[in-house]
Amino acid sequence: MSSRKSMKSMNFWRENEVFGKRAFVILLETSGCSWRSCYMCGYNYKRTCEKSDQDLINQIESALLNYKDEDMIKIFTSGSFLDDSEINPTTRKRILDLLPDRDKQITIESRPEFITEKNLKPLKGRNIEVAIGLESSNNTVLKNCVNKGFKVEDFVEASKKISNYGFKRKAYLLLKPPFLSEKEALIDLKNSIDFASRYADTISINPVNIQNGTLVKRLWIERKYRPPWLWSLVDALIYSQKYVGKGKVVVSMPSGAGRERGVHNCFSCDTEIIKKMDKCRIKQNYDDLKDLSCDCIEKWKDSLALEKYVFGNPIYP
């Protein structure tokens, strides 16, 4: 996995995918997400200036020089690949044509409002996976804790359109948006996993991390927010095993894990847990996580049970 710093100079990296596959990830710097109002998202803060169509093509071409025939390609734009204001339809078509080997799976990301017949049609015939940031299956959470700007129903509709074209669907779920206690967040995530398993082939769990310029950062500074416990993520992954057993893919590749600003425990057990979680992800079996233990699990249980006494404010750092 690559850190944010090195990404500045390099707009691609490789990562291990489930079942031992390799993925080539291209970070395409566009003008950025046109919604950019989510409480935890730092992209609103560093929206870049407009990019010319040729610039986008150049980015893809230079990244592809390093492509070593990985099993799949992911194109992340920090926004929506299908948003015309980020990438116009002609450029989109040109980018797809630049990608070698028409059968390889290509993962793109988009908000549901851009997933339309008009936008999907040109992709027809390719092996596409469309990832949507659903975050939560609860409209109240979406509105009040994430400020997502769409409803669960919009996701469902988009998801149906995607499968009509025979594309794969991926749903991103958020662990611990602001204004939820650890327990509320965990319950919400489990409900969302139950829900997403009906409308997505792959579920990706994203624990909130503290990004500059966000509401979450402000709450964190005021000590009213703490990134989720790693134990919560472990618990959710173990819970998701029942869907993994039924052929769904569940992954989590948290950024900033084990650090103050990311999903973390007591900082002494984090590294081991993160390593083990990654192994479980690749072989898609989370049962092994059940053996993990550390003294700090008591603190996590305290947080689950007692945070309601302090109105959801974090108890432990």
Place this chain on the structure above:
Amino acid sequence: MSAPYVDPRSGQKGQSEKMVLGRIRIFRDVKIETPNVALIDDERVPSERAELFIRNGVFLDENKKEIQLDSLELDLYSDLNDIVGSDLNDVEMKLYIVKDSLSMAKNPKLFARKILELRKRVGTDPLIYCSGIGRINEIAPLVYCGVDLFDSLQCTIASRNATLMNPSFMDTKETSFMDTKETDEKLFKENFDGVKNEIEVVKKAIKMGSLRELAEARSLYDSSMNVFLREIDDEYSTIEIFSPVRSSAKLKSLSTYSLTRPEFKRYRKKICELYRKPESANVLLLLPCSAKKPYSFSRSHKLFIRNIRNRGGVHEVIVTSPLALVPRELELFYPCANYDIPVSGHWYEDEKTMIKNCLDEFLKRNGYERAIVHFEDPFFLDVLKSHQIECDITYEGKATSPESLENLIKATSKIHVNGKNRSLEDINSISNFQFGVRIFDESCKIGGKYPYQKVYRHKKQMAMLSPERQMLSLTIDGAVALNEKTSDFDVEIEDFELKGAVCVPGILKASEMIREGDEAVLICNKKIKGIGVATMSGFEMNRAKRGVAIKMRHHL
């Protein structure tokens, strides 16, 4: 219906004890006594005996029976203006729950300011509960600032961190080879017992009138409470309202924290801004303080007094910390007769600066022909010089050495003054210090044996000064004289028959200048009906819903 108070000492229905902001209260109908700590009733928390429990935001009594309290939850950080912005006298709330105490406590400066602001806005009637707060060292400073209820969350946190909370030292790490769960439970029990014990200590301190001393002691080993206490002192205009103007308790001034204690600060402010010396005292005599109070009862001061000639023209002023300057006539006054400071002869730079500034202000308002310095280390000579006052230094070796005393006689012998009216001037200086006005005219006569002094006019007693009261107590005649000069001590009451005490509901409007312990002139239909002692500040009288406000001394 509102809950009546029960005085914990007498068991009688009546006003609870209110000292500074901390108070002990017992509601008869709802069985809750504060200050107190609630044990969180959850399976994650070991079960212990407790007077008070909390479960899902509801307080339970010792038998886990629900306690009904009208409550309001608020965020100190964001809500204080929205929720508490309006006049809270219209909202009858018995309990305010501070939702974000836990995060606020990490910023003690802001926490102190906001808690104090909340207390000022809601008045002293309702309870304030800081959820998630209650380390042993936090309790006394927070009670001092007006918080009533705490909970056991900090005990859980401490035990998970293998920490044993310690009130008189730093918290200690406890390591043990026992099973973690067992250690945690044992530590929780010890920590919770510690907190319950601290609550008892705080109650005792409130009864003794020494909560401030306890708060200072507890903040010694807790840096965030240290900041908290300093910040409270910085909010002088608020905390001063709730600080009494008299108390029988000793005020210990053992650390530099005490320099900013509101009682001391108020005294210094009055000395600098209000005090005027007796007119015929033209020579300033600066003396060291004594351990025994009042000063003139100490051996050293008896010697000084015996060796001062022409006392009528000499203004004896005692230089001391943390009060800076105590003119002789104010030596019975609170807190001059109550404070206690280690007499080591060593001065901190802070104290020196404070005294010099005070002396400078003092001399701007009070002019002297000459000064006599009978003081070992006269670090303030440059201040006298800057006011062009000529100095005699009479100190030699030791303040009470024969040489020093001989010098004192010599220096005071040359004074020629007519000090015939000096005792009346002294009493008027006291009156000015206490009320801001001089209420006794030329026709007044002084009687009684020091320290007891009585003021008469046309054979009728107007006032009395006693070391017990620590200030002037007025008779009806005195009240009339005071009322002619100022309305700062007026309390307008409804028309009813005055007996032992006046309760809050009988009060129409009280002067906000009144502090707990002050004289209060009772006025009904623009006529003086009596005089008594305020048992709460005028600020509280105007806002409280119940309780005794004034204890009567004389009425018509």
